[in-house]
Amino acid sequence: RHGKLKLYEAKTGITTVVGELNVFPEREDGLMGMAKDPDFAKNNWLYLYYAPASEAALNRLSRFDFVDNKLDLDSEVKILDIDLFRGCCHSGGGLEFDSEGNLYLGIGDDSTPFESSNFNPIDERPDQPKNVDAQRSSGNTNDLRGAILRIKPNPEGGYSIPEGNLFPVGTPQTRPEIYIKGNRNPFRFSIDSRNGNLFWGEVGPDGSEDKEGRGPRGYDEINVATGPGYYGWPYFVGNNYAYWKYDFATSESLYQFDPKAPKNTSPNNTGMEILPEAQPPLIYYPYAESEEFPMLGQGGRNAMAGQVYYREDYEASDVRFPGYYDEKLFIYDWMRNWIFTVSLTENFEYDTMERFMPETHFEKPMDMQFGKDGSLYVLEYGTFWRANNDDSGLYRIVFSEGNRKPEVKISADQIAGAAPFTVRFSSAGTQDLDAEDQVKLSWEFGEKGSTSTEQNPTHTFEQPGVYKVKLTATDLKGESASSFIEVKVGNEAPEVSIDWGGNRSFYFGEETVNYTVSATDKEDGKIDPAQINFTIDYLESGYDLIEMGHQEEILSIGETYLNEAGCKACHGINNKSVGPDYTSVSEKYKDDPNAKSYLINKVRNGGAGVWGDQIMPGHTHLDEKKVGQMMDFILGIANPSAISGLPASGRYALDKTEDPEGFYMIQASYQDRGANGIPAIKTTKQLKLRNTRVSAYSADGLEGAARANPEDEHYVQFTESGSWLLFRAIDLSEINNITLSIMPGNTVGKIQVRAGSPDGELLAESDMLTKNSRPASGPQVGWFEVPFSISATEYFGDLYFVYVTEEPISIWSTFNLSTLHFVK
Template sequence: MRKSLLLIVLCCVSLWSCTKQESIDPFATIKPEESRFTKIPLVEGLNEPMELEVLDNGDVLFIERNGKLKLYQAASTETIEVGELDVYPDGEDGLLGLAKDPNFSTNNWIYLYYAPAGGPSINRLSRFDFKENLLDVNSEKIMFEVPVFRGCCHSGGSLEFDGKGNLYLSLGDDSTPFESDNYNPIDERSGRPENVDAQRSSGNSNDLRGSIIRIKPEPDGTYSIPDGNLWPVGTPNTRPEIYVKGNRNPYRISLDQRNGNLFWGEVGPDAAMDSMRRGPKGHDEINLATKAGYFGWPYFVGNNKPYWKYDFEKQESLYEFDPKAPKNTSPNNTGVEILPPATSALIWYPYGPSEEFPMLGEGGRNAMAGPVYYREDYEKSAVRFPGYYNEKVFIFDWMRNWIFTVSLTENYEYDTMERFMPSTVFDKPIDMQFAKDGSLYMLEYGTYWRAQNDDSGLYRIVFSEGNRAPQVKIAADKKVGAAPLTVGFSSEGTFDPDLEDGITYEWDFGVEGGKSNDANPSFTFEKAGTYQVKLTAKDKSGESSFATLEIKVGNQPPSVQIDWKGNRSFFFGNEAIDYAVNVADAEDGTIAESDIDLTITYIEGYDLIKAGHEEEVLSIGETYINQAGCKACHAIANESVGPDYTAVSEKYKGDVKAKAYLANKIKNGGGGIWGERVMPGHTHLEDQQISEMVDFILSIADPNRGGKLSARGTYQLENPKSSEGYYLVQANYTDKGANGISPLTTTSQLMIRNPKVMASNADQLKDAARANGENVSFVKYTADNAWLMLQNIDLNQITRISLEIDPTNTGGKLELRSGSPNGKLLGTTEKLSKASRPNGAKGGWFTVEMPIESTDSVGDIYLVFKADQEVSIWNTFQLNSLKFNR
């Protein structure tokens, strides 16, 4: 039975008290709409933020991995550097953990977990004085040090206090996964590096690594051991500090301040597939410990899925480990041999879809645990979260960029979960904490691992129970251009969730005297430079929020046009098409054709890649790389977790076997070329996607390889390879930059698709629905005047459309209109019904022809259904495909 059911029982006993509570908190049991939450940027462009602490005055302490301690000052909204430690920043080490003492307001103590620079190879937990907004590095009280194997993996490092003043610290297994095929590292061979065997750490009761420890800090800088840890003080071959054992990389932990429940996200191994003789594929975990325990690594993962005891010398699998009686017989183990029974994860999920928790999606993964919320523990502020989130734990994933809230049963077992703020963008969330006023503060790491990311930052999420701040949208008709640059700005999409309020606008164009109160102003930037434009929207009650936009003045983007002599939407088998790419740039003058990039690529399947904005245009391959999350580990030009793509491209330049080799690496994983790290396999990606990704990487050092064509010529189209394939014609030119503004790229695209278009691939639908089912592609028209729309269609030389239909039990005709559902009529069918079937057939699909008027322009077309009898969701007119004929 859920805890919330207890509330219902109490309401029945005391109706007055529940009614009173509901009047205080109208969202005690009703889920608030997302518009009641506002995500406010406080500071952005951080350098690898790690953990935060919100102080009682609203200031926020946070650390960056390179050793810096920073303070966001709420009163001034300024961020200052308040301390720095000399750290070893390689691998996954550096300044990792931060916690303020429960009595910080009186003793000014903070705790830091970090890797000191130089030797020996240790990580250290220390207490420091933080007074007058400065870290006193000379006040350091070293509490303990952990010997580590530097330069590899899994440092953990999260610090948190519970409600009783106990300090928890998470420690990773300090082991490489890269020499065990991404399964469990239990290599016991002599002469091997120590970090290939996690049994020496995570499975070792006498080692702090691979654990979450629990200690009681004492005033003199030492610590004592609280009752209830996994092994009592004095137990031979154990460390009494250990509360939880069997961790791989518990990267973010949190404590329920009321009952002491410990939550953490466990970053799991990378094996993409189950192995019959090695063990399960990799899973990330959300774990819950209500008491001390052993949580399985390196012998189990997920819900105690067992690995095999594997003899690396003989390459033989001996037996599966037993979660009821785990046994550590490694010669590298200095602790007890028999470990406690393994405890299952609360939530677990692999790279691919999760059978148990499908709502978590698929792809890269990096599980983390956030706080448990209790409304009454915070001030009665206007921004605290509602009672709907009482007793729910916030979990998040660094790779998948989502936040979920999880409800538990009265026995602290998994009950339900739901996405939190699903329409809001989060960029690699890495820590979160509720402030004294009940608002949620969070750090976001940003796109690239081991980089100072523009999209990293500190944010605050506030809730509005009554009046809500406006939701601000800012746009401009151009963001770059030569000086003087006149820009039309728009606030379209800005709205007040409380509809009765009016909105006033305050624009600041980043220029002295550059202000406006218009909703959609125009402003001219006279001088070259980069300008931050800010739009603040305020309602009648004084609630406000803002958004910003960057305008670059001094460089006019190039113009790129593709002159394609054939139909600009469809191909019709073997045909030679003349083309020319015409480029002009105001600053560059005459353009050499060799500087123009043109590629024509055939793409299997219907997965159109759109051109980006003028100032940031991506190729097909780079788009796929972004979608797959690869840039979390690989940057274009700077080394991250893995090698940068420029270095890879240079290494394999001119190698005719490189494409096949790299495609296999992406698909199946591998390593050893760029150091110890092994890239996990990406078996969920299509071969076509991987091919485009490799083409992009190899083209960095060799832009003339592969499909680059001359800027003018003749291209031979071939017979259709797929009923849903298309040719992507993509031309781009990067100018040389001007007036201090960096080079700009403009791309022009044509997507020349198969003339047979499946109805389910329509760009928009109205009163029509895509049918569900495997290998089903038809659309159901469910009302009179229902329509489907196809974007940017060239009807030049197209004289008729073949429509594959099934009227079922209704009837009517289909009309083709240009520009809108009521636009110019280009064609129509006769009245159609089941009586229209050829040869008296009783059911199934049949084809009808619609003669149409050809046009020379490219635009949107609408196929509208005009019913002549009743239509409903049960009595529909069905369309399977459209074939455009010359």
Template sequence: MKKNLLPVKTAGLGVGLLAGAIGLWSYSARPLGQSSAEVPETNRFTKVVLAEKLNEPMEMAILPDERVLFIERHGAVRLYSPVTKQLKTIATIPVSTKYKDKEGTETEAEDGLLGLNLDPNFSQNHWIYLFYSDPGASRNILTRYELRGEELVLASKKILLDVPVQREQCCHTGGSIDWDRDGNLYLSTGDNTSPRATLYAPIDERPGRGPWDAQKSSGNTNDLRGKILRIHPEADGTYTIPNGNLFPKGTDPSDRTKTRPEIYTMGHRNPYRISVDKRTGYVYWGDVGPDAGVDSVNVGPTAEDEYNQAKKPGFFGWPYFVGANKAYYNVDFATNQSGAIFDPAHPINESPNNTGLRELPPAQPAMISYPASESQHFPIMGSGGRSAMAGPVYYKADFPNAKRAFPDYYNGKLFLFEWMRDMILTVSFDQQGNMSQLERFLPDMPFSHPIDMAFGPNGDLYVLEYGTGWFTQNDDSRLVRIEYNGGNRKPVVQLTADQKAGAVPLTVRLSSAGTQDADGDKLTYEWKIGPKTGGQPVTLRAPNPTYTFQKPGRYKAVLTVTDTKGSKETREMEILAGNQPPQVSLSMKGNRSFYFPDQPIAYQVTVSDKEDGSLANGRILASQVLVWAGYEDETAPAQAGHQFSEAAYLGVGKSLMDKSDCKACHFTDKKSVGPAFVEVAKHYKGDANAVASLSNKIIKGGGGVWGDAIMTAHPQLSPADAGEMVKYILTLADAKTAAPSLPLQGTYAIDPNAKGKLVIRASYKDKGANGIPAQTTEEVLALRNPTVALGSSDSQSKNIMLFKMGPQPYPMTIVQASDTYVKFNQLDLTSIRELLFAVAMPSQISPVGGRIEVRLDSPTGQLVGKTDEIVPGKEQSGAAMFQPQMVKTALTPTTGLHDLYFVFKNEKTPKNTLFVPVTVQFIP
């Protein structure tokens, strides 16, 4: 059906995604079961970076004195002190991090130092628990150590529990540790099964294929893998079994040898982070799901990740079910034939690798589940790569003396996080413990793959960020602390200068415009201006002073802003006196807002520099000026900067790649989970079918070329976007990062298949002067594709709803009443004679229709065009209801730049929803 949604060229907008979106718009407008309590202001939360450039951090524990103990996968045990603000490695545990196949080839695995937690009586006994991969045997072990001050006493090691594993193939380790209020320890374990033979259920029962059969582990009642285990550690380093696990002590004698009493929940793929609510005893975890990007007939459903809740022990489905008990088929891997579909009410494990019970408990559905593409049930999850993980449940009463306890709004809420999507969520529950509300937590605060979180004694939320790439030390890997400020807030300081570099005497107008105080306090301003290398600064007490630099040099201007309660904040910037930046001019003929496929762009570049001379007098050579043109992602900024960026040369594909999850598994020039992009480019160099085949593999997932590694499906990507990403990768075969410079004057022919915006850049770097380094000036001209998404408007009136669905860069625009509008800032209408609107009429919003007026500079400004009445028609029902009407209007000849308003009108039924204007095409 999606192939026929919108047969209109929309410059890559993909407005066909409107299908299904409108039916969810009212749900997505607010979180599930919106609470009446007031949401705390996001500016009361501050992210404080404590340590950076960590080496694959895994799990952490906050000590009673607010020190932070955490582990890294390769065995390091590290301790951060809030007093010294220093991070130390206090021990290194020998661990296994690789697996070895039958041919003896070693490959990096997910094994290592995986789990950490403190004993509930840590203040008295100083015990910590570690879960890691034993380098001397095929087992993962739960151990106990004593932490004495800053020393991890290695001789105190006690092994509590063995989890036998296979190390012929990766993956899925689990490894998270938590406690309940009765002192029972919970440990998660992964299915220890390779996903690389299928994107669906790994149930390969052929002889010798045990590493590819999760029935041996997750579906096996007599195996500790693919489980959440629940034991009670004893003082002597042993453990006992608490009452209430999945297989009670009263299990039939004939079955006692077929069950493990440690099992609390089973049927998990990779429950990487778990959490136990100390008050209710409920267990929460995120289960990282499989990789299939589409439903497959007689095989199984699209892959989903899960957030789960266990109010009691149970079986949670894997490898027979995923998400809301979506069932797989019993595929025979020997014949590739499909048997019956598995029954969640009566799951049966008949694998020859099963050593446990044949009949399993009924499968329990996930609390939340979502695919790589947009989720119809949980659109708040967005789209992209998936790695669900569970964080703590917050109770304010647990922090009675905390300096910065989180507000009451979060009391009783569960914190979840998504590793791949860099998001944190909160879940609220009703009196029965059922989910009543799901919402984003600090959606505007950036994270880099959060992998663990915990509340500290002061009420702060600590977050471990793993960083961008797998199996490597990442520069963006961090330990951070999120602090809540319920009282007076520091001013937020902004500072600018009308020029930051120039010849002396250099007069600079300094500005504090944009500085704010969230509490509305009166502010005082103090500037200190002096040499960057030291010396007595000059003090200026005014919000926006002017200062003249008489001598060449590098200076800094420091602004300190103080509120009436004494809270202050400081920012600074550098001023370079002694070298005037070059002047670069990029002029062109024709419309300065849009490009058109059949109209080449005529341009000319001129350059002059106070110290170096100019192109006109020959002291600056044409070869010293760089001119480039190309197409970029419509949403990427195209502002002039101090130098050319690599992305400017590599265009749309590089921009899309930077926004994707690809860097989690790939690096440009070295192997990670997947091959280096350079190696991919070299492998497919000269292959005429490479773009099509690799685009298909990116979208659908797959493997087979680079060993047994399988790439996760990305169904949220359009074929066009995947193609642009592949084209970028293939350019790396020749290690080219820049296109040849264009002439200083000429015409640029428009690609008839162009999408995104056309960006023309001209740049010159001078020679420096008076000891001041060289300055670069870049002039940028950005022209839009003539087909523009209404959802990309710069501002909107009330009763305009923007609905984001899928990976498209812009939301849909739903017009909910008459006399509403969207505004585009400063568009050039020179030579534009017609506008062509694509307007959808989906029946779910009961559209009444109306017309679109085109006005200049205000919603009631000069009328330069209007459509005929747009009325609902036959397209309201069936597959065609997402086919937009194409509505044209002539445009009064207009020149120059104007704010452009599209005003939506229906005087007969002004309070009803009119329609969904999708795109507008500017026709010269």
């Protein structure tokens, strides 16, 4: 939604940002749809449907070049603009090509459902906003909204109209781009690879009961189109159940619409008055249990259509789905968390359906696609809408006939150290995926005759060297699988410490702090403090703490920015990729006093010829200061003294303390000289000083809770008793009070502060928090602040904020936490 294009590479398991559009991300807009050109392998064209932030009232379909795993923003070729209201709802955004090279685009009705009591929005009153009348869009043959378009993009830009759309070119009061009309929100659709049939999920209105004089309750639909057609909205829903022509000015019900000859008499209509006959859906279901399709259950609904599976369309791989699924349509529901397969008759009418993987809970399935090997990829949104959900993810489903190999996990408490070196290994997570068969374990430690069959063995490596440790698991039927880990013996990692004279987590306004950094190394002996690289960087608001994450090795600010910008997609530290490796760049420019400014200009403006013919595009969207820190990291690879460091002891003035989201990153690092044939090891110690008012949204971890970001707000929703937030490396010295900014809804509970784990030592807890906890003198709506005291403690470590309640929490009424203020 926020404009980032991400690439997942199966070989590495790494996801990187490979492009970012400047979009309007509110309501249901943003970056909404993507499709590869059918000839992508040759032309590298990618089509994106998005809401340009620079345009007030349109969404755009454009073509871009996607070369060397990067989206070239400068290559944009505009295909089609969709004029809209951009005031509320139903943007659609599905984008797919058929086998003939025609591009389909699904567009919602751009109408608000809230002013029509969740019946059909057909308010024609002249003093009302136009977006309360879907007759101007979905019911309008001269409007592209509320439709699925079918066009053929032209190489030079723009498009042509293929034969067979709903309205032939030149038909008065129509748009020839329209293939399907009468949609509310056709969010996900697919095209049958064999016959061109179009399947889509229609997200229906929220009405829960039929009402005489207004019309039917709401239904979601799965539709199939074997050719162009009109599918009823805003005059019909479900199995062509008819709404009434309702006069919002007089509250009169005038007549019920006729699906055989629907009529659009709205003054907001610029198209035909008599519409084509309404086509019925393939499947339809309300909030309550469906009489026609009871297997679909009941509750919230958000219908989406996946592909029709043809086994022969995919490689003859071991993982493709079996012939049992041949010609079956996959459908799924975002709210009900299920996937069904649907069998059709020869006339493409509904026959039967069955639950797919019924014992699997799909957490808001958002999209699905079969890979070329016949495996099924499913993108899960996670628990809450418009939230940065930690339970979202990309999953691959494969078919495995008969007995499966065990799943092997190997880990160690440490993987590098001086000889003799004792390591505790673990097989935790290793399992037989079939039933509960036991697996036999076999460890090989990389030394002749050194093995074990224990579950979690301990092994001592006496001599220096690099050892490849192998864990093999074998099930009762003889199938086996292995996993490896590398242990380096002969060089102890250095130890680095920062003696910081102030609080190690927070700044309390402008102050000057004494500091000393030191390092020790077993092999290098006494360390000259001048060899320790010590930096303090201030990062302004807007730096994404969540993206930064927690890595096994703490990275420098510059390397973190390289990762964030996706630079390592084209440049390795030591390995050449699309562009040169960073070590080679550092070696080339290590003696050049102007290297930093030269390289900053190179990154921002692009260039070619230094490292070959490959052109590096400009990256003017990157902040120049951040690029400078990237260059500090790169130049420091070959010449550590090039990094602008601070002395190993002194005083530092904290003078940037106003920004609630800005923070100081304090880092000390030392790289040893290596020993016994083992390469050098770098150790970095880090402190992060932040404003005392901390956003709950920036938590380092959470469970049973979700990050929510509706409109411009950012907060956390606690969804069950025992939900928690984790903040790492919190120093509670000098802290006497914590003030919570909350919106409790209808919940009753309290916040506990615990050390080290969700059930660790109880350091403090609030009183019971409800909407009645609101102070009499404070705001009486929205967020309010509640303080509670914390006993004097020198605790410094991971801090858990646990929500405890004895009452159930619903998805519609959660305990919401915006900020935590740590007060002296």
